[in-house]
Amino acid sequence: MTAAERRPTPAALIAGFLAIYLIWGSTYLAIRVAVETMPPFLMASMRFLAAGGLLSVWVAVTGGFRATPKQWLDNALIGGLLLLGGNGLVCWAEQKVPSGIATLIISVSPLFIVLLDWLMLVVGKDETRGTRPALATFAGLALGFLGLALLVGPDLGHHAGGLDPWRVAGLVLACLSWGAGSIYTRYARAPAAPLTGAAIQQLTGSVWLLVVSIGMGEPGHFHLAGVSGRSWLAWGYLVTAGSLVGFTTFVWLMKHSTPARVSTYAYINPVVAVFLGWLLLHEAVSPRIFVAAGIIIAGVAIITVAKNKKSVPASKGSLDPSRPAAVAAAVAAPAKE
Template sequence: MTSPAAEPASEVPSPPDATATPSVAPAAPPAPAGRRITGAIWAALAIVYVVWGSTYLGIRVVVETMPPFLSAGARFVVAGLLLAAIIAARQGVAALKVTPRQLGSAALVGVLLLLGGNGLITLAETSIHSGLAALLVAVVPAWVVIIKACFGERPTLGGVAGVLLGLAGLAVLTLPGLTGDVHLGGVLLVVLGTLLWSSGSFSSSRIPMPKNPFTASAYEMLAGGLACTALALTRGEHLGLDVGEISTRSWVAWAYLVVFGSVVAFTAYAWLLQTAPLSLVATYAYVNPVVAVLLGALILGEALTLPIVLGGAVVVLGVGLIVSTERRR
């Protein structure tokens, strides 16, 4: 799950839905009032809804036969190189030029988002269902509001209510792990990943990032991908790895995450930020987890238990409150 790399103060970042491009939106002027919502806008929004929502399913299929951090590292590096090549082709090589401080900042954010966020979620999905992971990740906007409050930014009443609802939903979703019905370690890995992702999202608007959000995202993906690869080698994921034993469906899912989850959906999202009302674009934050749960149930046969349905509904309601109120500030 992913979006460009610079967060305007009033915007709520997207959850780390494992799409390989960082999850905070580039500063972009809102669409002029009264602009007609065209078919192209609805098509781009559908791409963001479905593709980003499906990335959790894609990860679950990838880790069936691929090592988690090794597959994530390769995916982010390839996606970063693809994005850099597109930038160079469309805007010229000069568009990739950044200062050492900007490069360092992009690398730091990339490690927090992609190693800490996406990487831990990829590891978690070796033991928990994709739908549960998506609903746990949906709490990210609540963590961001809390982090901002710790740094003196006062939340709205709606934002506070959304945070409380989100945390209540998180508690309900965690209950099966406490009772032993699901792998508690996987649940805690996702929660830790969302905290690191939220920290990266918050940091990205307060350190000297590259001005071009596409360039920033390319460097973030490369840094995060290399960090994931280094951790994979440290964990020994390459030892005894037989590429011939990786299933075709895992390869297809991996390629889908690189091409569609990163480049296609990211481009659609960036275009939407420049052409559509932000209130409309923001709806992906609570549509994505619903899509993820439905796809997990339909394609992988993941059970829709009472805690998932109830906790998920509470989380989505909380995220909706945060998105609708925080963006008005």
Template sequence: MKQKPGVNSGYMIGVALLSVYLFWGGTYVGMKVAIETMPPFLMAGIRFFTAGAVLYVISRLSGVKRPVGREWRSSAIVGALLLLGGNGLVAWSEQRVSSSIASLIIAAVPVWMMLFGWFGRSGKRPNTGVIAGIVLGLLGIAVLVFQPGQGDTGTATDLTGIITLLIASLSWAAGSMYSRSARIPDSPLMSTAAQMLTGGVLLIAFSYVTGDWSKLEVSTISLRSYAAFGYLVAFGSIIGYTAYIWLLKNADASLASTYAFVNPVVAVILGWAMVGEQLTANTLAAAVIIIAAVVLVTLFRSRPQKTGTQAALDIQNQQQSIH
């Protein structure tokens, strides 16, 4: 049972919400800046392994038991889907598209979750509001895909980048769905630590296959990229996630879930303000459409509609390791 917010707890909830909004919204720009002088898969692998190690130590010091073999295996599968197939591909795609576009396509993950649940083995038709959200989400993605491209700016549509982001969002959705039934550690922090550690190892191994290691030149890594990397580890993966877990325990889940449609707004604004990404009319229109879609799915997800689609309705309560 969640505590009633008093003056202090209300203040803490506000701080935690602001942390999740800003820190997670800033991860897209953080990745964009980090990969300016760091190979994308290697950067992501070291980032998550480092964050996972910190969370693992914190969990163990707080008395949480070590994961058993089966839990490590399930965590590795989730880590592969969320971090390698999800975050790793997002980082790679940001070499070709803007962080704004990346954040908007990833914001549509609840749409894929709903579709997976709907067409699952025991799925039933979701309510009208959720269907409207699904249709709006697909429309928003179409607006992004078919906007005129001007590749030199790095902010227009690049078909390869868009396809990569769609694959990343599908992988993220699949990982979230799988994690619902997988045997993973009960402790949210230990579960995330296990996923980050295994996903980080997979990303580092994959970076060798893609040739990222041969592209790594430590002497050429800029201070700007180092700062962005530090931000991703400390604020994106550790502080942001811890704040989110605290919110789930001390505030309504519906309030915590608002990050899903605030993060892309923050990402779009930061992309424009910090790295000079141009906002086209199509991007702004797509932002409005996709955010409206996520709002609809979030608002109508709690309406009576049981069975398989229910699994898809709790995406905000899933492991959020991709941030």
């Protein structure tokens, strides 16, 4: 038995889970710090260009970078949905929205995946391209959206201390884009090596982000001398920890644990993000935010448990690392992603 085939020790598994909890729980804080002095879409483009370039080199050295033109096209579309829509809009929103609040809003992404999946079944009338939600899933949806309304409703507006409605709308649109990208990965043509798909998604995602950045005039107002040291550190953290270390740890855990256990990051990351935002950036945390967070996390937990019960057993669950959705989620998540 080789070292790679040996069952990891409990300590190694605990360390792996702590890594994805802490790393992905801190990425929203890092984004908030990075966009203090860096344009959001340009910052994200630079991040995924660097991470995608490093990952491409690794793939080429270890197994060969092979993908057909159709695979490039499909993964480029995934990169646009997940990294431009799902991540770029988050970076843009976090210029005005606290990192903890942004994390909690984005944590409802599974709700949009369920709704889009159901919509495909209703519109297409094809059970191979859609899923009918279970009764428990409807309860999870209701809880999740109730928590979201409680979180942003009272503070929505341009009054002092209020949340910018356009930035909040951007975060909701990011959830929708992430859901669409995640569903599309089920039907996309993927390269044989999952890492190749991840590299393509990051490289093409960086191009999508750059196009939007240019369209918004960001490069014309960007000056290297104006970027603070802490913004550079945050950007470097997003490239190395968020996109590379977090991803490899995720894939390793998926090989040695179960999808249900690995999916617990969806509940832990928002808690970590809110705590770090309060501790390091002095973001306000009220009892209402705690209650809303609890309701949202409960809703996501119900949906995840219901989905795991319907999925195939063993390690072939909704977080299968051979699927580009899981790969992209690990790269762009904080959550993701």
